[in-house]
Amino acid sequence: MNVYVAGTAMTTFGRHPEANTVELAVEAGRAALEEAGVQPEDVDTVYVGNFLGQSLHHQGVLASLVARGLGLPFVPATAVEGACASAGIALRHAVMSCRVGDARVALAIGTEQLTASPVPEVTRGLAEAMDRETDGATGLTFPGFFGLVAQAHETRYGTTREQTASVVVKNRRHGRHNPLAMFREEVTVDDVLGSRPIADPLRLYDCSPISDGAAAAVVTVDRPTTAQSAVEVLACEQASGPASISDIEDLTSFPATTSASTCAYARAGITAADLQVVELHDCFSVAEIVDCEDLGLLPRGEAGAAITDGATTFDVGKLVVNPSGGLLSRGHPVGATGLAQIHEITAQLRGTAAQQVEGAELGMAHNLGGCGASATVTILGRA
Amino acid sequence: MAATKPIPTLRGEEKVYFEEAKNGRLVYQLCRDCAQRIFYPRTVCTNCMSENLEYVASAGKGTIYSFTTLHVPGHPEFADDVPYTVVLVDLEEGVRVLADLVDCDPDDVKVGMSVEVLFEAVTEDFTVPRFRPSAQ
Ligand SMILES: [Zn+2]
Numbered sequence: 001m002n003v004y005v006a007g008t009a010m011t012t013f014g015r016h017p018e019a020n021t022v023e024l025a026v027e028a029g030r031a032a033l034e035e036a037g038v039q040p041e042d043v044d045t046v047y048v049g050n051f052l053g054q055s056l057h058h059q060g061v062l063a064s065l066v067a068r069g070l071g072l073p074f075v076p077a078t079a080v081e082g083a084c085a086s087a088g089i090a091l092r093h094a095v096m097s098c099r100v101g102d103a104r105v106a107l108a109i110g111t112e113q114l115t116a117s118p119v120p121e122v123t124r125g126l127a128e129a130m131d132r133e134t135d136g137a138t139g140l141t142f143p144g145f146f147g148l149v150a151q152a153h154e155t156r157y158g159t160t161r162e163q164t165a166s167v168v169v170k171n172r173r174h175g176r177h178n179p180l181a182m183f184r185e186e187v188t189v190d191d192v193l194g195s196r197p198i199a200d201p202l203r204l205y206d207c208s209p210i211s212d213g214a215a216a217a218v219v220t221v222d223r224p225t226t227a228q229s230a231v232e233v234l235a236c237e238q239a240s241g242p243a244s245i246s247d248i249e250d251l252t253s254f255p256a257t258t259s260a261s262t263c264a265y266a267r268a269g270i271t272a273a274d275l276q277v278v279e280l281h282d283c284f285s286v287a288e289i290v291d292c293e294d295l296g297l298l299p300r301g302e303a304g305a306a307i308t309d310g311a312t313t314f315d316v317g318k319l320v321v322n323p324s325g326g327l328l329s330r331g332h333p334v335g336a337t338g339l340a341q342i343h344e345i346t347a348q349l350r351g352t353a354a355q356q357v358e359g360a361e362l363g364m365a366h367n368l369g370g371c372g373a374s375a376t377v378t379i380l381g382r383a
Numbered sequence: 384m385a386a387t388k389p390i391p392t393l394r395g396e397e398k399v400y401f402e403e404a405k406n407g408r409l410v411y412q413l414c415r416d417c418a419q420r421i422f423y424p425r426t427v428c429t430n431c432m433s434e435n436l437e438y439v440a441s442a443g444k445g446t447i448y449s450f451t452t453l454h455v456p457g458h459p460e461f462a463d464d465v466p467y468t469v470v471l472v473d474l475e476e477g478v479r480v481l482a483d484l485v486d487c488d489p490d491d492v493k494v495g496m497s498v499e500v501l502f503e504a505v506t507e508d509f510t511v512p513r514f515r516p517s518a519q
Contacts, residue, residue, distance in 0.1 A: 120459040127457055133391040134400070134423045137511050138483050140469045141457025148471060152449040155494045197454040200489070246422055246471065246479045247429075251449055 003098045005231045005380060006105075006224040007036025008343040010215035013331035014182040017116045017212070021053045021062065024214035025111035026069035028336075032216035033070075033107065037226050040070060043218075044103035046077040047093045049086030049110035050335040052125045056117045066109060083129035084283060085369030086110060087215065087338030088238070088376030094219040095236040104221045110340075111214035112333035122210055126334070129370040131244040143207050145245065145371050146284035147199035152251035153286060154201070156301070161201055163304030165192035167285040168205050168328055170313050175325020177355040180340075182211050182331030192285075206285040211331030215339035217346070223383065228350045232383035234268035234362075236376065237261075243373040252301075254372035257294035261366070264377040265296075268362075272296040275319060276360040277348045278312075279341035281368035281375075282326040291366055292321065295377070320357045323348065338367035338376060349382045388460045390509050399438065400424050405510040408440040409500050411478045422478045443500030444517065445474040452489040468492055472514055486515040 009031030011024055019027075025048060033040060048063040059065075063077035082089040087110025094106035114122050126142050140148075153159045169189055175181045187205055195204035224230045241256030242248045248255075265271060272295060280295065282288035292303040297319060298311060310316035314323055324330055324344040327337060345363035347353040365378045393401055400423055403410040412421040412428075415437060419430035427434050448471040456462045468484040470492070484492060485501070497517040504510045 123457040124459070131423075133395070133397050135481050137388075137391055137505075138469050138481055139388070139453065139456065139458060139461040139464065139467060140451075140481065141453060141455070143455070144451045144453050144457065144469055147451030147453075148449045148469070151451060151494065155449070199454065200450075200452040202451075244423060245481045251471070 003233045006220040007218040008346045013213035015115045021113045022065045025066045025109045028214035028216040029109045036218035046107045047090040049090035055125045082374045083369035085367045086335035088367030092236045106219045109216040110336035112335040143199035150286040159304035164285045165189045166308040167288045171326040171328040175329025181325045181329045208327035208332035211333045213333035230383040235264040235379040237263040238376045241372040256375035260375045260377040268379040277357045277363040280366040341365035410438045412436040445472040447496045483513045
């Protein structure tokens with residue numbers, strides 16, 4: 001069954017210390033329904049992605065609260081958690097509900113409120129995305145995990161610090177044009193290398209910021225009849241990978257990403273070369289290098305050099321990666337990120353993006369959770 | 384003064400691992416059915432789902448696969464320790480372990496460096512394996 005993205009929306013990403021997880025979700029959900037031209041009473045099911053609501057705010061029954069907040073007190077509402085991939089997984093469930101004929105209209109929302117909590121509590125919470133009972137005893141942090149990844153990539157492929165920093169320079173440059181992004185200032189390679197060390201070899205600007213926000217997408221069986229061109233879901237796949245760090249055989253690749261993308265390309269009947277625009281999970285600079293290689297967008301071991309040469313830069317490369325500015329510019333409200341990516345790709349395919357990739361017909365979103373514990377890959381096409 | 388370090392609840396699959404560490408043994412599991420080496424300990428084989436697993440003590444020697452030195456403690460409990468280095472060690476037995484590196488200047492850490500295990504009691508009841516540069 002064909003399934004469409006009928007509408008998307010997101011709040012500004014950044015600091016919303018006065019707003020709670022539910023309010024943010026309701027704001028994004030309402031805006032997405034309005035954008036889709038869908039009446040609330042036509043929504044058949046709701047999926048809500050969130051990571052730290054229970055840990056930081058001690059709030060359960062999130063999905064029901066969100067549904068109630070949207071004026072949908074009786075529809076099935078389900079919360080899903082997959083760390084940073086929570087929203088991608090929520091979208092996948094909305095798509096599946098439509099594909100199997102259980103829903104004609106499914107609403108996927110991702111939401112996260114982090115900045116209202118003290119930073120040490122947030123960082124401790126984020127570490128819940130690791131195998132905490134074992135790996136957690138070392139004092140490794142998430143930047144630390146990606147520090148291990150960066151070191152491994154340097155050792156195996158000779159990827160340099162300057163190349164890794166070039167990812168930040170590109171994404172900050174793209175982010176200048178995104179009115180909803182948290183960071184909209186450009187940085188230079190020297191700025192990145194000169195920022196304070198966090199987890200060697202990564203520095204402050206190599207890391208996506210702690211942020212609040214929500215994003216949503218309306219998925220429908222009926223082809224949207226709004227004036228904007230319709231966007232079809234060609235694939236929305238999910239895979240798991242090792243959740244314990246010592247189980248990862250090769251730290252220069254995330255098997256969850258390769259697995260999900262292999263399924264997605266097959267389902268959509270396309271190859272990486274057919275894509276014009278990609279939003280991928282650059283939670284840290286080096287992650288974009290690994291993601292580009294895992295998704296088959298750039299040759300294995302060569303992504304650092306290719307990104308530095310502009311292969312994925314707007315107006316320079318044949319393919320544009322993270323035209324929104326990515327997580328590095330947009331911010332990373334953990335459970336909302338995957339749907340912010342869908343918001344951007346949908347806009348690109350409709351031709352309405354803030355920084356429009358000319359003639360974009362096929363786009364992809366890649367959302368990665370934990371230390372590669374899960375990944376979703378979604379391919380959208382202009383229908 | 385740093386708060387108490389995160390102490391895993393000593394139950395489930397990790398219990399034997401940490402109890403053995405307290406006895407000065409770094410253990411992994413060997414599947415008697417498919418010869419898979421398993422780390423951390425699990426209830427069933429990660430390769431063939433067999434329950435026929437035996438604990439094996441490692442000699443505790445290996446080389447560094449990757450490392451990172453943390454300048455910001457993600458956890459407030461480690462605030463007094465920065466900068467500290469976390470390493471992935473490939474043991475000679477073919478098992479990879481994530482652990483803290485001690486007795487080594489962060490500037491001297493290198494991939495491929497030989498390291499050996501030591502055991503540090505975090506509390507009276509909880510001991511973790513750590514690594515240091517090999518004596519030779
Ligand atoms: Zn086995």
